[in-house]
Amino acid sequence: MRYLIDAKDPILDLTSLKYEVFISAYNGSERVQHVHSKITAARCFWWVLPEYGYSENEVFPLNNAIYLRDFREDDLVTAGLDQILPDLKSGALLLIDITGFMRNQILYIMWYLKSNGVTKFDMLYTEPEHYSRKADTTFSQKVAAVRQVAGFEGTHRLSTANDVLLLGVGYDDIPMGRVILHKENARLIQLHSLPSLSADMYHESLLRLDRVSSVTGRPNEASVYFASASDPYVTATTLSEAYHELNSRRPISNLYLCPLATKAQAVGFGLFYLAELQGSASSIILPEIESYSRETSSGVGRSWLYPINLEP
Numbered sequence: 238m239r240y241l242i243d244a245k246d247p248i249l250d251l252t253s254l255k256y257e258v259f260i261s262a263y264n265g266s267e268r269v270q271h272v273h274s275k276i277t278a279a280r281c282f283w284w285v286l287p288e289y290g291y292s293e294n295e296v297f298p299l300n301n302a303i304y305l306r307d308f309r310e311d312d313l314v315t316a317g318l319d320q321i322l323p324d325l326k327s328g329a330l331l332l333i334d335i336t337g338f339m340r341n342q343i344l345y346i347m348w349y350l351k352s353n354g355v356t357k358f359d360m361l362y363t364e365p366e367h368y369s370r371k372a373d374t375t376f377s378q379k380v381a382a383v384r385q386v387a388g389f390e391g392t393h394r395l396s397t398a399n400d401v402l403l404l405g406v407g408y409d410d411i412p413m414g415r416v417i418l419h420k421e422n423a424r425l426i427q428l429h430s431l432p433s434l435s436a437d438m439y440h441e442s443l444l445r446l447d448r449v450s451s452v453t454g455r456p457n458e459a460s461v462y463f464a465s466a467s468d469p470y471v472t473a474t475t476l477s478e479a480y481h482e483l484n485s486r487r488p489i490s491n492l493y494l495c496p497l498a499t500k501a502q503a504v505g506f507g508l509f510y511l512a513e514l515q516g517s518a519s520s521i522i523l524p525e526i527e528s529y530s531r532e533t534s535s536g537v538g539r540s541w542l543y544p545i546n547l548e549p
Contacts, residue, residue, distance in 0.1 A: 281300070333358065348507070357544075380526060391520035397491060400489070431466075470505065504543060
């Protein structure tokens with residue numbers, strides 16, 4: 238499929254990017270603030286997300302701030318995009334900085350735009366130089382129930398004879414453990430980020446995965462696949478190959494995808510699902526995050542531009 242090719246583009250000069258509409262999720266991290274200050278767009282929007290817990294007084298006076306208070310990704314994204322949807326349908330160039338967004342929101346943005354006929358837009362992700370406390374960095378503060386992401390709900394079969402959980406392995410051990418316990422009867426397949434964003438991050442994520450094994454009591458003996466932490470197109474291709482390989486060996490009864498690694502990999506999960514799995518016994522699942530750390534990283538790393546093409 239044409240949008241599963243490697244199309245990422247490193248951005249050395251952010252000021253060279255020019256769009257009609259630019260959207261970024263507000264938080265205090267340097268990499269989010271840096272990008273927002275450099276992008277040129279006719280209309281720039283800050284989305285103030287409930288997971289970060291900002292009061293209006295804390296972020297006053299942000300220009301063009303949209304305060305969103307719904308934790309459900311479908312309600313939140315609809316509220317944020319509805320007012321600019323006519324412009325997007327008319328062909329306005331859209332750039333979304335996904336760095337500060339939650340994974341379920343990134344996925345639903347993709348589904349919502351495609352469902353409304355906006356099939357071409359760009360996403361941008363900026364890497365950290367490193368996470369603030371290395372392998373001990375805390376991301377999710379309050380983790381609720383695991384559920385299907387809106388727009389990515391499958392028509393699941395009653396048979397669970399060969400259910401598969403395909404988990405994108407990241408730093409956040411609490412959500413990973415919650416998902417593994419939620420689907421404890423499914424065969425666990427791991428997608429590791431290699432190459433990782435930096436040399437030390439792969440090893441740090443493995444340390445977090447070891448914690449999950451000790452909490453869940455489930456040994457770390459899953460089948461393992463690898464995909465670049467910064468390339469959603471490679472991720473989508475790897476997921477497709479893994480799915481067809483596993484299904485050819487023994488038909489999968491129900492497939493559960495869970496992207497808990499980088500935001501770029503979450504985009505890859507969305508590309509793969511929207512290309513191949515809609516209407517099947519497959520869904521993307523994530524734990525609900527009620528509170529998320531505002532600043533988890535230090536420094537500004539590489540910025541990547543991802544052209545998204547969701548045409549059939």
